[in-house]
Amino acid sequence: MWPFKKTTSIRQAGLLTGLTDWHSHILPGVDDGVKTMEESLLILKSFEELGVKKVWLTPHIMEDYPNTPADLKSRFNELQKEWKGGVEIALAAENMLDNLFEERLEANDLLPIGEEGNHLLIETSYYTPPYGMDDMIEAIFRKGYFPILAHPERYRYMEEKDYKKLHERGVKMQMNYLSLAGGYGEQARKKAEWLLSKGMIGYLGSDIHRHNAFLSGIGTNTVNQKTMTILKRD
16 A cells, blocks of 8 residues: 555644744734633643644734734743743744834834744735735845745635745745644645645744644644655655
């Protein structure tokens, strides 16, 4: 039997062991993610049990959630005081490419991601590109940052040529690993597999918003062995 036809759950495959999670909504009470400190701590405890090494907390900064870096840092400090486990936590943001982002970028009032502090996690609407998207990406580069596009597999308006263009421009990409298990539908799964096969994915993340939904997703949804082999190799 061809072994790559077999499937396994993300939990069973041990994908999260030693993983740095580059996208989460664990910081409590600041966006559409976790609401309470108790649930944040529960998620971090579960991550520790799953072998996750580090988690970047990336709350939204967008017109619907006009968080400021100062306010998010204050809330993050509260979480740091409460979390006593072994998973390292770090603060960044998921920046919607909108007018608020342009203002923050111009003022350099940002929460970058990565050890060197020179990457920005960005996103767009799932259905349409923002006006002036190319110009905003160029402005990010001019400011000395490298953009990381969050969950590219979920953008319905993007086609293969769009991903290739972004990749060639130096835009990096972060995939939600639940996409590979069908967590966001068949179209997102196929795009995720294609992006991974083309070597365009540089970062993995949970994009976790709720504890129970995440645990259910990694325990029941399955990934084919060929894709899991690529993930572990990379």
